[in-house]
Amino acid sequence: MKLRFAPSPTGRLHVGNARVALINWLYARQQGGSFLLRMDDTDEERSTAAFAEGIEADLRWLGLSWDEFARQSDRYQRYEEAAERLKQAGRLYPCYETPEELSLKRKALLNAGRPPIYDRAALGLSDQQRAAFEAEGRRPHWRFKLAHEAIEWTDLVRGPQHFEGEKLSDPVLIREDGRPLYTLSSVVDDAELGVTHVIRGEDHVANTAVQAQLFQALGAEVPAFGHLPLLTDAEGKGLSKRLGSLSLEALREEGVEAMTLNAYLAALGTPEAAPAVASLSELLTHFDLSRYGRATPKFDPSDLKLLNARILHHTPFEAVAERLPGLDPQTWEAIRPNLETLQEASAWLAICHAPIAPNIEEPDFTLEAARFLPPEPWSEETWGEWTSALKQATGRKGKQLFLPLRLALTGLDHGPELKALLPLIGRERADKRLRGETA
Template identity: 70%
Template structure:
C-alpha cells in the first residue's frame, strides 16, 4: 500500500490540508504501507521555496514523517512522454479556441439551458485547417477525448460512484505552452510512483471520473479512491491557503499541542468521541477510513482548545521535560509538573507556575492583618501533602474564618493568582522560606 499527500507550495498548510495529510498517514501506517509527500509545484508563478519549506516544517511539527519524496517540477519529461502516448492513441487532440471564444461558447450554452461542455469542434479540423490556424500564430492546447460510456468505481467513503462520460467535458491536459495541468501530471505520478490508495477532498470526485479514463488509456490500474467532505470553519466557510485560514503555522505560534490537533482531526467527521491521544501510534490503532461520513465537518476552535487542555492534563513528565529544559525552566521537576498540569490550557502557561514555585512573584494583598497572623502560624518544615490542611485548620481556629475568606487571601499572597492548582500540592513546592517571605511582604 502506498498513499500520497500532494500539496501545492503556493501557501502554508491549513487545518483542512493537515486533515488530509494526517488521514493518509494513518491509513498507510495502519496497513503497514508507505507515505509519499509529493509537492505539486508546476505552477511556477505561485510556487515558492519558502512555502515548500513551510509545508515540510508543518508536517514535521505534526509528527508526519514521509517515506518518499517527489517534486512535480522535476518530472516534466514523464508528463511529456505520457502526453505523446495519448496523442499516438488518438486520445489527446489539439484545440485552437482562445479563452474569449471558449467563454462565449460557455455563455451561449448556459443561455440555451445546456450544460457548458466542450463541443469538440476541434475534432472536425483537418490538417490544412490546423496548419492555417497555426500560421495565424495560434498554438493549440490539448484535450483528452473521453469515452462516452458509464464510469464507475467504489469509493471507500462515498460508496458506489457513477458518471456518464457524455455528461463530462473533455479536459485540457496540456496548455498552449506545453505545460501539463494537474489532471495529467497527477495521474502520471500516481501510476509511475506506485500509489495504490488516494484519499482526498470530495471536490476531486469529478476529477476522479476523468482520471480513471486517463489511467486506462495509459495502461495503468486504478488506485482505491476515498473522497472526504471538505472541512469548513465554524461559520461553515471554506478554508483557503491564500487567505491564511487556520494555518498550522498560526496554531503552532498559539502554543497548540500537535497531538491535540491530530487527535481532533483524526476523529472529526466520524461518530467516534473526540479523545486526546498521547501518541500518533494510538491514533493509528483506532483508524478506520470506513468510519468517515458524508456530512460536512466543521472546525470548532473551542472544542479543540478543550481537547488541548485535556491532553496536557494527562501528559507525562518525561514527554514534556525536554521542552521545559529548552525553555530554561530550571528546577521544573516531575512533582511540580504533576501539581500544575491540570490547570494548563497551553503548555506555555507552565512558566507562570514555575515562577510561583521556584522564582519571585508580586503577592496580591487582601487583609494584611490576617496575612500577618497566617505568617505567625506557618508550620515548621518538613512539609508534605497535609501541611496546607493543618495550617488552614489552625488559622480557622485562631480567626474564626472559613471558606473563601479563609483560603483566598492565602492563595493571592502565595501565588499572585485567584485560581490555580490545589494549594495542598503547591505549598510544599513553594517551600516555607518563600511562603514566609511572601506573607510578610503582603502583611
Template identity: 60%
Template sequence: MTSPLVRFAPSPTGYLHIGNARPALFNWLFARRHDGRFLLRYDDTDIARSKPEFAAAIAEDLGWLGIVPDRVIKQSDRLSIYDSAAERLRQAGRLYPCYETADELDRRRKRQLARGLPPIYDRAALKLTAEQKLALEAEGRRPHWRFLLEAREVAWGDLVRGASHVDCASLSDPVLVREDGSYLYTLPSVVDDIETGVTHVIRGEDHVTNTAVQAQIFEALGASLPAFGHHNLLTTASGEGLSKRLGHLSLRGLRESGVEALAVAALATMVGTSDAVRPVSSLDELAGLVELAHVSRA
C-alpha cells in the same frame, strides 16, 4: 491487505491549514495502521505561484504533526516523465489540440446555457483539418491539449462513500496541457501515482468527478487503478471551504498559539465522522481509532 503506499500532494503555494491537515493525516494514519508507506509529493508545476519557502513550511508543519514521509518528490523534477506520457496519449489519439481562446470558450458556454444545453466542450477542434490548424498557428495561436473522454460511466468502490460512479458523457474533455506547454494537475498526478506505485488515493470529496477523469487516463496509459477514498471536507462555521490563501486556521498559527499537535490531529480527523472527538496520547493510538468507513458522507 498488502502494504499500502499512500501520498499527500500539496501545492507549495501557501501555508497549510487544518483542512489540508485532514487528508495528510488520513493518509499517514492509514499507512501506520496497515504497515504502509507515506509519500510527500509537491505538486509544483505552477511555476508562478509555487515557492520554495512554502515547500519548507509544509515540511515543517507536517513534522510538527508527527508526519515523517518515507519519500519526498517534486513534480518540477519530473517534467520529462509527463512529456513522455503526453506523447503516448497523443499517439493513441486521446490527447488532441484545441485553438480556442479563453474568451471564445466563455462565449460558447454562454450560448449553450442560453439554449438550455449543458456547457460542455463541443469538440469542435476534432473537426479541424491540418490546413486549418496551420492557419490558426500562423495567426500566432498555440494549442492547448484536451483528453478525449470515452462517453461511459466510471464506477469504483470508494473507501469512504461505498459504490460510486460518474457518467463521463456529462463532462467536458479536460485540458491537460496549457498553451505554453505546462501541465495542469490532472496528468502529472496520474503519471506520478503510476510511476511511484501508489496503491490508495485518499483525498477530499471535491475530487470525485476528477477521479472519474483520472481513471480513464490511468487506463489509457495501460495502468491499473489504485483504490480511492473521498472524505468530507472541513468548513468554516458558515459552511465556506477553508482557504490557505486567506490563512484560515493555519497550522503555523495554531502552533504559535500553543495548541498541541495531537489535539489538532484528533480534531482534523475525527470531526465529521461517527466517532466522537477525544484526546489521544499518540498518532499510533489515533491510527487505531480512525476508520475511513466511519467518515460521514456529505
C-alpha cells in the same frame, strides 16, 4: 499499499489540508503501507521554496513522517513522455480556441439549458486549418478524448460512484505554454510512483472519473479512491490556504498541541468524540476509515481549546520535559491539571521556583498566617494542616480564609490546588511572600 499527500506550495497548510494528510498517513500506517509526500509545484507563479519548507515543517510538527518524497517540478520530462504516448494513441488532441471563444461557447450552452461540455470542434479541424491557426500565432492547448462509456468505482468513503463519459467534458491536460495541468501530472506520478490508494477532498470526485480513464489510457492500474467532505469553519465557510484560514502556523503559535490537532481532525466527520491521546500510535487504535460520513464537518476552535486542555491534563512529564527547561516531575503533576496551553506552564514554574511580587490585600491576616507556617519537610498534607490551624486561630473559613493566602503565595486568584503548590514554593519563600516581600 502506498498513499500520498500532494500539497501545492502556494501557501501554508490550513486544518483542511492537515486533515487530508493525517487521514492518508493514518490509513497507510494502519495497513502497514508507505506514505509519500509529493510537492505539486507546477504552478510556478505561486509556488515558492519558502511555502514548501513551511509545509514540511507543519507536517513534522504533527509527527507525519514520510517514507518517500517527490517534487513535480523534477518530473516534467515524464509528463511530456506520457503526453506523447496519448497523442500517438489518438487520445490527446490539439485545440485552438481562445479563452474568450471558449467562454462564449459555455455561455451559449448554458443559455440553451445544456451542460457546458466541450463540443470537440477541434477534432474536425483540417491540417490546413490548424496550420492557419499556427500562422496566426495561436498555440494549442491539448485535450484528453474521453471514452463515452460508464465510469464506475466503489469509493472508500462515498460508496458506489457512477459517471457517464459522454456527460463529461474532455479535460485540458496541456496548457498553451506546454506546461501540464494537475489532471495529467497527478495521474503520471501516482502511476509511476506506485500509489495504490488516494484519499482526498470531495471536490475531486468528477476529476477522479476523468482520471480513471486517463490511468487506463496510460496502461496503469486505477488506484482505490476515497473522497472526504470538505472541512469548513465553525460558521460553515470554506477554508483557504491563501487567506490563511485556520493555518497550522497560527494554531501552533496559539499554543495548540500537535496531538490535540491530530486527535481533533481524526475525529471530525465520524460519530466519535475526539480522544485525549498522547501519541499517534495511540490515535491509530481509534482510527477507522469506514466511520467517516458524508456530512460536512465543521472545525470549531472552542472545541479544540477544550480538547487541548484535556490532553495536557493527561500528558506525561516525559512528553514535555525538553520543551520546558527547569521543569521537574513534581511541578508538572501539580500544574498540569490547570493548563489550557503549555505556554501557561512557564508562569507557574516561575510562581513555584522564582521570585514574584505577592498580592497582599489583608496584611494583618497574612502576617499571622506566616507565624503559623509549620516546619519543613512539607508534603501535600501540609496545606490542610496549616489552614486548619489558621481556621481555629482566626475563625475564618471558605473564601475568606483561602483567597488571601492564594493571592499572597501566587499573586493570582486562581490556579492549581495549593496543597500541591505549597511544597514546591517552600517554607522560606512562602514566609516572605506572606509578609509582603518579593520572593
